[in-house]
Amino acid sequence: MRKIGVVDTTFSRVDMASPVIEVIKSRISDAKIVRYTVPGIKDIPVAAKKLIEEEGCDIVITLGWVGKTLTDKLSYLALSIGLINVQLMTNKHVIDVTVHEDEAESEEELYKIAIDRSRKHAENLVELLMRGREALTKKAGKGIRQGYPDVGPIRE
Amino acid sequence: MRKIGVVDTTFSRVDMASPVIEVIKSRISDAKIVRYTVPGIKDIPVAAKKLIEEEGCDIVITLGWVGKTLTDKLSYLALSIGLINVQLMTNKHVIDVTVHEDEAESEEELYKIAIDRSRKHAENLVELLMRGREALTKKAGKGIRQGYPDVGPIRE
Amino acid sequence: MRKIGVVDTTFSRVDMASPVIEVIKSRISDAKIVRYTVPGIKDIPVAAKKLIEEEGCDIVITLGWVGKTLTDKLSYLALSIGLINVQLMTNKHVIDVTVHEDEAESEEELYKIAIDRSRKHAENLVELLMRGREALTKKAGKGIRQGYPDVGPIRE
Amino acid sequence: MRKIGVVDTTFSRVDMASPVIEVIKSRISDAKIVRYTVPGIKDIPVAAKKLIEEEGCDIVITLGWVGKTLTDKLSYLALSIGLINVQLMTNKHVIDVTVHEDEAESEEELYKIAIDRSRKHAENLVELLMRGREALTKKAGKGIRQGYPDVGPIRE
Amino acid sequence: MRKIGVVDTTFSRVDMASPVIEVIKSRISDAKIVRYTVPGIKDIPVAAKKLIEEEGCDIVITLGWVGKTLTDKLSYLALSIGLINVQLMTNKHVIDVTVHEDEAESEEELYKIAIDRSRKHAENLVELLMRGREALTKKAGKGIRQGYPDVGPIRE
Numbered sequence: 001m002r003k004i005g006v007v008d009t010t011f012s013r014v015d016m017a018s019p020v021i022e023v024i025k026s027r028i029s030d031a032k033i034v035r036y037t038v039p040g041i042k043d044i045p046v047a048a049k050k051l052i053e054e055e056g057c058d059i060v061i062t063l064g065w066v067g068k069t070l071t072d073k074l075s076y077l078a079l080s081i082g083l084i085n086v087q088l089m090t091n092k093h094v095i096d097v098t099v100h101e102d103e104a105e106s107e108e109e110l111y112k113i114a115i116d117r118s119r120k121h122a123e124n125l126v127e128l129l130m131r132g133r134e135a136l137t138k139k140a141g142k143g144i145r146q147g148y149p150d151v152g153p154i155r156e
Numbered sequence: 157m158r159k160i161g162v163v164d165t166t167f168s169r170v171d172m173a174s175p176v177i178e179v180i181k182s183r184i185s186d187a188k189i190v191r192y193t194v195p196g197i198k199d200i201p202v203a204a205k206k207l208i209e210e211e212g213c214d215i216v217i218t219l220g221w222v223g224k225t226l227t228d229k230l231s232y233l234a235l236s237i238g239l240i241n242v243q244l245m246t247n248k249h250v251i252d253v254t255v256h257e258d259e260a261e262s263e264e265e266l267y268k269i270a271i272d273r274s275r276k277h278a279e280n281l282v283e284l285l286m287r288g289r290e291a292l293t294k295k296a297g298k299g300i301r302q303g304y305p306d307v308g309p310i311r312e
Numbered sequence: 313m314r315k316i317g318v319v320d321t322t323f324s325r326v327d328m329a330s331p332v333i334e335v336i337k338s339r340i341s342d343a344k345i346v347r348y349t350v351p352g353i354k355d356i357p358v359a360a361k362k363l364i365e366e367e368g369c370d371i372v373i374t375l376g377w378v379g380k381t382l383t384d385k386l387s388y389l390a391l392s393i394g395l396i397n398v399q400l401m402t403n404k405h406v407i408d409v410t411v412h413e414d415e416a417e418s419e420e421e422l423y424k425i426a427i428d429r430s431r432k433h434a435e436n437l438v439e440l441l442m443r444g445r446e447a448l449t450k451k452a453g454k455g456i457r458q459g460y461p462d463v464g465p466i467r468e
Numbered sequence: 469m470r471k472i473g474v475v476d477t478t479f480s481r482v483d484m485a486s487p488v489i490e491v492i493k494s495r496i497s498d499a500k501i502v503r504y505t506v507p508g509i510k511d512i513p514v515a516a517k518k519l520i521e522e523e524g525c526d527i528v529i530t531l532g533w534v535g536k537t538l539t540d541k542l543s544y545l546a547l548s549i550g551l552i553n554v555q556l557m558t559n560k561h562v563i564d565v566t567v568h569e570d571e572a573e574s575e576e577e578l579y580k581i582a583i584d585r586s587r588k589h590a591e592n593l594v595e596l597l598m599r600g601r602e603a604l605t606k607k608a609g610k611g612i613r614q615g616y617p618d619v620g621p622i623r624e
Numbered sequence: 625m626r627k628i629g630v631v632d633t634t635f636s637r638v639d640m641a642s643p644v645i646e647v648i649k650s651r652i653s654d655a656k657i658v659r660y661t662v663p664g665i666k667d668i669p670v671a672a673k674k675l676i677e678e679e680g681c682d683i684v685i686t687l688g689w690v691g692k693t694l695t696d697k698l699s700y701l702a703l704s705i706g707l708i709n710v711q712l713m714t715n716k717h718v719i720d721v722t723v724h725e726d727e728a729e730s731e732e733e734l735y736k737i738a739i740d741r742s743r744k745h746a747e748n749l750v751e752l753l754m755r756g757r758e759a760l761t762k763k764a765g766k767g768i769r770q771g772y773p774d775v776g777p778i779r780e
Contacts, residue, residue, distance in 0.1 A: 008296045010280075013310045015297030037292040039280045039302070042236055042252055046243035047289065053247065066539075070229060071222075071256055073538060078236035080510055080546035085244055087514035088553060091521065096510055100539055107310045114310075124478075124507045133515065136505040140476045141483030146507070154481045154575045154582075164452045166436075169466045171453030193448040195436045195458070198392055198408055202399035203445070209403065226385060227378075227412055234392035241400060263466045270466075320764045322748075325778045327765030349760040351748045351770070354704055354720055358711035359757065365715065382697060383690075383724055390704035397712055419778045426778075534695075541694060548666055548702035555670035556709055559677065564666055568695055592634075592663045601671065604661040608632045609639030614663070622637045622731045622738075 002129060003032045005051030005060035011040040012065035013107075014114035016097065020061055023122035028130065041066065041098070042075055045082030052090045059129045061121060064098040065114075076100070093128055097121045099147070117147035158285060159188045161207030161216035167196040168221035169263075170270035172253065176217055179278035184286065197222065197254070198231055201238030208246045215285045217277060220254040221270075232256070249284055253277045255303070273303035314441060315344045317363030317372035323352040324377035325419075326426035328409065332373055335434035340442065353378065353410070354387055357394030364402045371441045373433060376410040377426075388412070405440055409433045411459070429459035469498045470597060473519030473528035479508040480533035481575075482582035484565065488529055491590035496598065509534065509566070510543055513550030520558045527597045529589060532566040533582075544568070561596055565589045567615070585615035625654045626753060629675030629684035635664040636689035637731075638738035640721065644685055647746035652754065665690065665722070666699055669706035676714045683753045685745060688722040689738075700724070717752055721745045723771070741771035 004024055008017045017035065024031050034055045036047040041064040051057040062083065066076045076098065083096050099114045124146075127135040143151040160180055164173045173191065180187050190211045192203040197220040207213040218239065222232045232254065239252050255270045280302075283291040299307040316336055320329045329347065336343050346367045348359040353376040363369040374395065378388045388410065395408050411426045436458075439447040455463040472492055476485045485503065492499050502523045504515040509532040519525040530551065534544045544566065551564050567582045592614075595603040611619040628648055632641045641659065648655050658679045660671040665688040675681040686707065690700045700722065707720050723738045748770075751759040767775040 008293075010292050010295040010298055010300035012297045013299040013307060015309065017296060034289075035293055036289040037296045038249075038284070039251070039277065039292070039300070042240060043249065045240050046247065046249060049244055050247055050289075071232065071258075073542060074229060074233045075236060076539065077542045077546060078233060078240055080543060081237055081549055082240035082244065084510060084513050084546055084550035085241070085553070088517055088550065088557065089244065091514065091518055093506075093511065093514060095507070102539075111310045111312060121507065128506070133502075133504040133518075136478050136507065137476075137503055139478040140485060140505045141480045142478055143481040144478035144507070151481060153483065154579045156579060164449075166448050166451040166454055166456035168453045169455040169463060171465065173452060190445075191449055192445040193452045194405075194440070195407070195433065195448070195456070198396060199405065201396050202403065202405060205400055206403055206445075227388065227414075230385060230389045231392060234389060234396055237393055238396035238400065241397070245400065267466045267468060320761075322760050322763040322766055322768035324765045325767040325775060327777065329764060346757075347761055348757040349764045350717075350752070351719070351745065351760070351768070354708060355717065357708050358715065358717060361712055362715055362757075383700065383726075386697060386701045387704060390701060390708055393705055394708035394712065397709070401712065423778045423780060541698060544695065545698045545702060548699060549705055552666060552669050552702055552706035553709070556673055556706065556713065559670065559674055561662075561667065561670060563663070570695075589663065596662070601658075601660040601674075604634050604663065605632075605659055607634040608641060608661045609636045610634055611637040612634035612663070619637060621639065622735045624735060 001030045001032055002028055003034055003055065003057045005034050005036065005048065005055065005057035007036045007038065007044050007047045007060060008063040009038055009040050009065060012063065014111055016063040016114050016118040019115050019118045020063065020122040023119050024126060027126045041079045044079060045086050048083065048094045049086045049090065052092050059093050059125055061095040061097065061125050063118060066098050066100045068101045095121050095125045113147040120146040157186045157188055158184055159190055159211065159213045161190050161192065161204065161211065161213035163192045163194065163200050163203045163216060164219040165194055165196050165221060168219065170267055172219040172270050172274040175271050175274045176219065176278040179275050180282060183282045197235045200235060201242050204239065204250050205242045205246065208248050215249050215281055217251040217253065217281050219274060222254050222256045224257045251277050251281045269303040276302040313342045313344055314340055315346055315367065315369045317346050317348065317360065317367065317369035319348045319350065319356050319359045319372060320375040321350055321352050321377060324375065326423055328375040328426050328430040331427050331430045332375065332434040335431050336438060339438045353391045356391060357398050360395065360406050361398045361402065364404050371405050371437055373407040373409060373437050375430060378410050378412045380413045407433050407437045425459040432458040469500055470496055471500045471502055471523065471525045473502050473504065473516065473523065473525035475504045475506065475512050475515045475528060476531040477506055477508050477533060480531065482579055484531040484582055484586040487583050487586045488531065488590040491587050492594060495594045509547045512547060513554050516551065516562050517554045517558065520560050527561050527593055529563040529565065529593050531586060534566050534568045536569045563589050563593045581615040588614040625656055626652055627656045627658055627679065627681045629658050629660065629672065629679065629681035631660045631662065631668050631671045631684060632687040633662055633664050633689060636687065638735055640687040640738055640742040643739050643742045644687065644746040647743050648750060651750045665703045668703060669710050672707065672718045673710045673714065676716050683717050683749055685719040685721065685749050687742060690722050690724045692725045719745050719749045737771040744770040
């Protein structure tokens, strides 16, 4: 059985955990999902670490939502440094999904980005967990995107 | 008995500890509050760590006030990285409340933000401490805000 | 006997150590001051750590001077992150005084800021060292400033 | 036999691993290449650390692609801090190649930068791995560039 | 015998190691210099740490060159955080010399800054290594500069 952690926030304006869980369950029959919900993005790193160390998760996906102000961007930086530290302290992957409010003009567009990015990163999580470090190698350098259509490789 | 740390600063222009303590005491009958007051936000991380490691607190809430200059914003970033590190070193939550002077034009508005944010994050602290990692899951992705009215989820 | 570390720099344009030492000696009769002078602010964190770990200081105050350029501001951020790490590695307070050249137009004003901030933070150091985590609690949320007059609390 | 780690991403728009592997194989006859492909740059640090600690690599080269937005630049900073931490935790070099979309106007130019930078840093990796800390000393201060022509030393 | 590490880069446009070594040899008769040359500034921290831990250096001086772009400035920040971490992990000084291309309009001026800063920081290294934590105290607060003429103290 594979234990997979999912961290989300009450700050987020889209339920990104549902598409993530749906993808994981459809791909890994014996997946055990362990949820953790925190207020905002700066609370995410310790939740991810606790899921790995206290709940025995093999991998974690985190679902953050980032506002538009400079303060929000600095919080995003602190989150990013923190999640990389969690990974270096545990030698486990933490797939870090964030949606930024300055990515789109309309709420409709933000919604689509959030769902698409969540689903595609859940696929990445499954690949890394089930097939290891070369699972994604066939897509290396191919301009793959989450939240948007792939831009593709630059041809010589 | 639950030991809960509260860190605040002399720099802050609003007493945010009082509403925090009021919420905690009304929700947890046997709560033991342990106070720590420091000069400014860069002194907060070690205070939070000492409350956990030397005073045995199960969780900490920190109450910071951030000025308007670039220097203040960089101090906020150092604070945020530091508080995430405290959490990763202790595997305990530190709920990090900050009020930024550039959030509002008037002092009256800043005051309201500070009190509302403090109360609501004290509620978050109680939930995480008493009911654990899924306590907030029913609110995940719901666009919950502290200091402002909730913005709500984006509907499909 | 209390051992108190004082770190300053040759880059600074004001001797901030003298007012700091004067305040400490007038407040703590058996204080032992341990000096450390480094070239600039990025050399401060290791000096503070060595004063704690190799000289046995109970607390340290650091006196930095920050130029006006973007590079200087980034160095300030690195300093701030470093000093927070020193505190988290030792569970000791390091009171971090910095004067920024963009704080004032005239040299006269910068001089006043440097002396006032140094003296007031030396008072904070004495309070935290001698009376502990609630020494400053009566001033919490009161809008206390160092280098400037207090701005005071925002009234409801 | 020398084990050399190569980390790349699916986000990248150029296959930078192929020129890297070609250079390494042409220079070190018994090189064993260990691949790791991750979604994006924030996933790179843990992959580099796992290659060193779990796969026994002596050195790693990482191949990142960075977008144009402020968010991308902050992710680049988090990556850079993370990769330096990996090196400090393992005492092994991680040669960090990144291509930034704001480096060039045209895709053609970006492609050339990516290939040239990858090849030249693969040469640097070989030198450091095979000939040690003074291997590059003859080129010190010579204005060597990767991705562009060398700018050369400034003459007195 | 004193072992002193010198780290420089191939990216730099000025040979800063030569003036550094000249100063050290003229001041410390039994100095043993240990060189390490890396491609660019992000490779410096691990080289400094290896010189201390694997080569037994008592102190290290690092010689970095920083370009003009935002990316270069972020790399400088990562370098600065990394070098402070090396010092906190080893309790040894790492004197961090950097020259920034935005410091001067002409190459001639940049050259002068690089040589002057390198020489003066080599003097600082010698003082800290040979005479310890109060060696520079007579110059504290005196507005000493490296790369430029001293600006001097602000008089009361």
